[in-house]
Amino acid sequence: MNRLIGAPRRLARRILPFRRATRVALDELPAFAVPAASIATLADAAAFRRTLLELIAAATRRIVIVTLYLQDDDGGREVLDALYAAKARRPELQVSVFVDWHRAQRGLIGKQKSEGNAGMYREYAERLGPGVEIYGVPVQNRELFGVLHLKGFVIDDAVLYSGASLNDVYLARHRRYRLDRYHLLRHAPLADSMAAFVQRELADSAAVRRLDLPGVPRTRNLQPQIRLLREQLQHARYEVSATEPGPGEVAVTPLLGFGRDNQLDAVLLALLRGARQRVILLTPYFNLPRPVRAVLGQLLRRGCRIDIMVGDKTANDFYIPPEQPFRTIGLLPYLYEHNLRRFARTHRAQIEAGQLRLHLWRDGDNSYHLKGLFMDDDVAVLTGHNLNPRAWSLDLENGLLLRDPTKRLHAQHQAEWAALRRHAVQLADYRALESPRRYPPEVRRLLRRLNRTQLARLVNRLL
Template sequence: MNKLIAAPGRLARRMLPFRRKPEMHAELPFFAVPADAIAVLPDPAAFRQTLLRLIAQASRRIVIVTLYLQDDDGGREVLDALYAAKARQPALQVSVFVDWHRARRGLIGKQKSEGNAGMYREYAARLGPGVDIYGVPVQNRELFGVLHLKGFVIDDAVLYSGASLNDVYLVRHGRYRLDRYHLLQHRGLADAMAGFVQRHFVESAAVRRLDVAGMPSTKVLQPAIREFRHDLQRAVYEIPCDTLDAGEVAVTPLPGFGRSDNTLNEALLALLRGTRQRVILLTPYFNLPRPVRIVLGQLLRRGCRIDIMVGDKTANDFYIPPGQPFKAIGLLPYLYENNLRRFARAHRRQVDNGQLNLHLWRDGDNSYHLKGLFIDDDVAVLTGNNLNPRAWSLDLENGLVLRDPAHLLQAKHEAEWAALRRHATRLADYHALESPRRYPAEVRRLLRRLNRTRLDRLVNRLL
């Protein structure tokens, strides 16, 4: 965080205002997936149980794509399951893709270490080959963007969540970080998602194994990373021209990377603009990209209802409780709360009349990591995209767009939304948020410094 406060001007050049995106006139291609082949898992425990069950039953392939597979009890449980599955089925293909930079460093605020890659090498040395773990360097430095693609493909199943793999996401030791969890059983969709990483990751010179000795430095890989970025900006999922029959839902996987010609960003904006009555937006960090804020303002002027659910600042994974040593990274939850306060104040009339509903989620000392959209009663977006400027222009993202004209999934979506609201409180107005004057002294000092130098705008674009 201290480095961000003193960030050089070249960071700003990477985050220039977004160009106007062309409208998406053509209808998205899709896989026709039976509605009864799409399940919503209720909680992190069900996610963990389902993941381990699918791994244990796998017979052909396991392709896991996640930000990180952590060196802790939760991560080791998954890695143990992968090696056990390979031992049972020697012909099983097992591939894990994680962010290159994230895997090679220790946790923020902790002592320096060789990171999760050390665990991967230790497992390979002890248990032998068969579980291939790759590092994906989306950018030259982690600050400029990470692998944020999501989706676990196990045989013909797609387990989709924004969660990574560690203790808190897998509800180990009594705490959890809430995400969304969906299981889709469809061979074509599974083939498309597995094929994407095979074409664009495995075949790239920038993507290297982390479970072997002698890894090259990031500096050596820089020419390959530049070529990799160019490839990602053109990358697409291979999707057929299906037709929708009775009992089926249209599912479209979309990648997103870069500030311009970003397929996922364009689709999200087009879907939002097409709203007829209502939008539900989920984001863990209230820091909406400018194009999204503009469209939401247009929808409010048209009379649409908007519900936005975010985590309370105490449910943010960077929150530092009073009494614990403060680090600069602990400023982030307060920055997001200030963004929310400004938004609520700007739209206080719509908040007062119930057209705009801002929900704060909090459940004890657990944390909140939800992302996605519900639009009217017939569109849902499953994504790991945080709907913030970093996701919008720096990270490699993806999402599944579910279009359901027959409302076959409506009951499942309504049940999911109702379950989320059980731990959420609607803001009556912006005064319901803690006043900045009551923030801890160190937070107030850093906020004054950011505001004085106008670096708060840059920080918001990077985080």
């Protein structure tokens, strides 16, 4: 963060220019026909943890977990214990875990330097033997410029999909949780497609290396392989055996997002442009990409009703309470709130008219990590995409597009939205948010410095 603030101004002009959006024909997207009865929304983080452990314990053929990180804490160790126990029960079981290469090999931000979660992976392998293969995926040469942000756990013929990673707070351990969305889809062709993608594009890449074994190479020694992986991912897609949904079925399309020809971003924009009456947008970090802001403005002028839910700054995982020593990373929640306040001020007329409704989520000292879209009454997007410039341009993302013209999932989506609003308040206007003039002195100083050096735009794009 400090390095970003001190970077030369020309860096902001060179890094991450937004590309012209790729157009996509939604009607031509192939999809799996999934019975609506095979799609379930899980209630909360505790249900997510319970379902994950139950699926692992019952696995007979494969467990393929893709996540940003599997943390060295009680929650992460509980999952790793379950994976090793499943392998011990069934030696023929395929068990593979894919995590971000950089995130796995560093300690937590603000903590002392360590070998990171990879140290735990190697300790387990030395103690319990081989069988649980853990791979590091280097999407970029540096973590700052992009990470593995794919989601979806494939266990036999089930896909457990959530934006959550695996640690204490995501798994609701020790009386705290980080709220996400949790969905279980039981459909063999979808599970096969997602597992095959991981094998084809990640496991078979020379840049992707085991982290549970000794002798892990340095990142700089993998740079040619990482470059090749990036080029490969630019053109990668999930393989979908297109089927026409029948009565009681939902069209489910897995989508990949990476690089310039970004299918997921293009579909998200196309969905927003095609909204007829209603959009519900969920994001943990209010820092919308310019193309998304532009489309939302068009929808408001067209009379579309828009709900946006974000977390209160105190529900951000980077928030530092006033009684604790301030670190530069603690600027982020204030930066996101500042963005939201400006957005609310720009659209105050629509807020007053009830056309734009901004929801701020807060539940004690728990944190917020929701992302995704509901469109009208017949489309939903499950994704780990934060709907921010970093996800739009740098990270490797995916999502599941659910098209439901007969509205078989409508009641389920309505129940999920009602549950999410339980701990949210609707903002009456922009003044309901704290004025930057009342921010802590360290925050005000950093914000002034960003604005003075014209680097606020660069920081928003990278964080």
